[in-house]
Every structure is written in structure tokens, then in C-alpha cells.
Amino acid sequence: MKSFWSITLATLAKDIRLEWRSKDALNAMLFFSLLVVVIFVFSFDPLAEESRHIAGGLIWVAFLFATIVALQQTWARELRNQVLDAYRVSPAPARALFLAKALGNFILVSLLEALMAPLFVIFYNLRVLGPAWQLIPVALLGTWALVVNGTFFAAMSIRTRSRELMLPLLLFPISIPAVLGMVAGTTSILTGENPAHFYIVLLLTYDVVFTTACIGLFDTVLQAE
């Protein structure tokens, strides 16, 4: 039997290749978050000072909605041709599959953020007053927080009626501390009024706690029959 990491990497490579050939999810996410940004620009017409205070919230709301788009096709793709059932009977550990899916989503959402963040800067005339490098740990940890729980709950919601509706209903309440950490952390870096260290620690704690919980309980969710 192959080792844990080789199974993870094989699944991850398969997902990335699929996405690279179709580019379905990435295009949908990019266009979706572009629409959200444009609607926000029309809805709020802030001064430079105000925009620093609200941009953290707007940018993460746009990414949160776009992430849902990515998460929904994660497992739905595996339902066709009973691929998920094949996974279930295969001797590969369920954790490897989960980790591959979460990493795939993480790469996808990070790519989206890297492409969309400059647009936000242009539309809102943002200039960072705090230590700008701290935006990188906030973004990475925040994305992982959304994606790890999102991948888990997406696997859960494919077992229910009206799947697409279920995922945000399950994900958003649990994600509230992470979203608060991302938004408040980004705002304090943009305005430079408060240190963002606490929020980075909060996001790190959140990530560690829920990554452990997801990996520990994923087998139960996958095998729940």
C-alpha cells in the first residue's frame, strides 16, 4: 500500500489537473467575486479614510461567497460515476482524501485572492497604514480556516437534501470567530490603529483546533452509512 502522503499528492494532482483543464470553478469564482466587488463599489462610495475601515469586511465577504462556489463542486464532482463509493471501499485512508481536497481548495481560493486583492486596492484607493506584511499571515490562515471547515461541511452536506443550501447554513455559524479574526485583523492592519497579533494567534488556534477535529472525524463522515 502506498504511503499517506503519496495518496494525498496523487489525489491533489488529479484535482488540480481536472481544474486546469476545465477551469470551471476558477472562472466562476473570479467572475462571481468581481461582480460582488462591483456591486460594493456602487453601494458604498467611501472616502479614503472610511474605505480603510470597511474594506476588510467587504473583501472577506466577497471571498467568503466565492469560497462557497469552490467548495460546492469539491465533492459533487466525485458523486458522478460513484467515485465517492469507490473511495469508500478503497484501502486509502480517508484522512488523505480529505487533506488533498482541502489543499486543492486552499490553492484555488489563494489564487483567487491573489488575483482579486489588487482590484480591491484599485477600486477603493487603499493604502495600508499598518505593517503590510502581516496581511499575508492573516490571509493564509484565514483562507485555511474557511477551506478546512468548508471542505468538511461540504462532505457532510452532500448527504442531505438540497445540498447547495445546506453548506452555507452549516459553515457560516461555525466560521464566525474566524471571519471576525480575518475582518478585524485586516482592518487593524489597514488602519494601523491596533496591533493585529491577537487575530493572527486567534486564526492560528482556530486552524489548529479545527484541522485536528476535521482529520479526526472525517472517517466518520465519509463512512456514515
Add this chain to the structure above:
Amino acid sequence: MKKAFPIMAVLTALLLAYAFYQAMFVAPTDALQGDVYRIIFYHVPSAWTAFLLFFINFIASVQYLASVKPSTQRAAKWIVIAIGMVGAIAPFIPQVQAQLPAGLYPSSVATTVLAIPVFYFLMGKYFPGQDLDVLAVTAAEVGVVFCTIVLITGPIWARPVWGIWWAPGDIRLTSTLVLWLIYVSYLVLRRFSDSAQTQKLAAVLAVFGALDVPLVYFSIWFFRTQHPQPVIGGGGSMDPRMLHVLLINWLAFLCFAGLVCWSRFRLEKLRREVEEAEALESLLEPGSPAAQTSKSKVALSRGSQ
């Protein structure tokens, strides 16, 4: 047991009436807030009851997940015992004691943590197998009702006292709201998934919700320190007469919640039995002698709970 229910119902009604009388007429009027403060006798007992029910839901869910395999059951048992031991001893160590917030006694922390193994083993004893899941759904449903009462009475009380309906940075209000959201999503999951997997998925979600609670609390606690807050009267000790009435009200609410849970528990068990009986019936061909005999065998155990 079936006869005990009406008797308990009458006793609970009497206790609630007595608690109402105490709250409205006996408890002294607050010097600062006037009579408005009397809503505390409904707000606070509801909150305590809701938290207790969510705690029961969490413990029942953990035990339900652990009971799948004997190995995890053993591991969970020792983990719970270890948590109880550490929680009972640690608050009395001077270094840990210094970390506790002022006004919190080590003995009260130790008793709270000790409640985890006590609840865990009591539930394992009295609610075996599928009953654990029935208990979890019962506790969650009744808990959401009491939590809703807290969220409705909170703003009604805040408006005359603080001058605002809602304080976004207030730690108790916001974390209660998030708790309510988590448990509503738990009930939505149960409603939307109607297969045999529901119970496991719901138990997993309950564990996630419980892990989320401390993170919610700390995130709001820090968020608050950065934002201007309305002056909210905290601290200060309560008049012993008020505390007495508050505890009577809590007792009455607990009895009421217990009664509702009891009846809901029986209803849920009965519903599952009916479902099982129907499934069994549909497997057998209608009219065959096997179906006739099995019909008489599938008797519903009404009452007895």
C-alpha cells in the same frame, strides 16, 4: 412512570406560579433600575437552562460518536476521567489559581469541570445506544427554545437600562447569539437529512459547535477591548433576597425544561419506533401469514419511559 407525568406537571406549574409571585411581589425593587430589573428572573434562568441543555447535547453527542467502536469507547472513557482528574486538581495549584479571573473560586471551577465525567457516565448508564441520540436532539431543541427566550428578553431589558437594544461588542449577548446560530444549524441539518446517517452527522456537528464556543468567546472578548462600549453596569454583588428569588426561578425553569424534555424524549422515541415498525411492515408482503404474525409482534412500548 406514565402516571408520574401529570403529577410532575402539576408540581411544576405550582412551582412556576410560586416563582412568579416571588419575582413580581416579594423580591425588592432595584435601587438603580427600578422594576425593570425583574426581567432578570426570566432572562438569567433561561440562559442557565439553555447552557445546561447545550452541555447535555454535547456530552451525549461525544458519547454517541464514541460508542461506535469498543476501542474508541474505552479511549473516550479514559480521556473523560483524565479531564475530570486534571480539572478537579488543577484549580487548586497556586500557579493556575493566579490565572483565574478575580471573583472565580477554584472550587467552583473544579466542580464545573467535574460535571463533565459525572454527566458522561450518568448518560452512558441511563441512555444506552440510540437513546443517546434521542437525548441529544431533545436537549438541542429545548435548548434552542430557552436560548430564544434569552435573546428576546435581553434586548427588552437592555433598551431601558443601557439605552440601546443591542451592543455588538457585548461578550455575553454576542456569544449567546452565535451559540443560538450554531444550534439552529444543528436542527436544520437534522431536518434536511432524513437517512440513517443523520445521527452521526449531527453528532459530529455538535462536537464542532462545542469546539467553536471558546473561540467565539475569546474573539469577542478581544474585539471588545478595541471598540468603544456603552457603560454596562457589571460587577457589584446581588442582594441576597434577589439571589434567593433568582435561584427559585431557576429551579422552576429547570423543572419545566425537564418536563418538556421528558415529553419530547418519549415522542421522539415513539416516532422512531413507528418508523421502524413501518419499515419492517413494508419489507413483508401484505396478506402473507408472516405479515399477520409480525404485525401483532411489533407492539409499541408506549409509556414506560
